[in-house]
Amino acid sequence: MDFNLHTLDDAFAEIDKHCQKHHLPETVCYNIRLVCEELIINLLKHTTATSYHLNLSQENGLTLIRIGYQADEFNPSVVPEKKNKPVEEMEYGGLGLLLVNSLAKKIHYHYDPKQSLNVIQITL
Known part of the structure; x- marks a missing residue:
């Protein structure tokens, strides 16, 4: 299922359909929403991308x-170094990506400079 999406609400609607179709537990669906929200907000905020493709399987x-978008190279899975501080003492920025990395079993990012295509795949 590939979707040409423009907003976070578009993604949430497709995630809900996927969860219902596959009878996934609410905790799994919550984690899918959380990961997608963090990655999509980052790519829409920090790149020139105005749309993206979302594939759930x-x-x-x-x-x-799997999220793909056309823009200059930007890997939204890179977590800023937090210098082993407790969460309460960390500076703003990157905490959501820390959460994504802790939920993911595997993260793979690829950039194709010929097409300006960024693709990130997360396994939960």
Whole structure:
């Protein structure tokens, strides 16, 4: 399922359809929404992308989230170094990505400079 989406609400609607279709537990759906929200907000905020493609699939009991967008190279999965501080003492920025990285079993990012295509795949 590929979607040409423009807003976060578009993604949430497709995530809800995916969760219902595959009868996923609410905790899994919550994590899918959380990860997608963080990544999509970052790509819309920090790149020139105005739309993106979202592909959700299930494989061997795991959820695969694939987000693609055309813009200059920007890897939204890179977590700023937090210098091993407690969360309460960390500066603003990057906390959501820390959460994404802690929820993900695997993260893969690829950039194709010929097409200005960024693709990130998260396995939950």
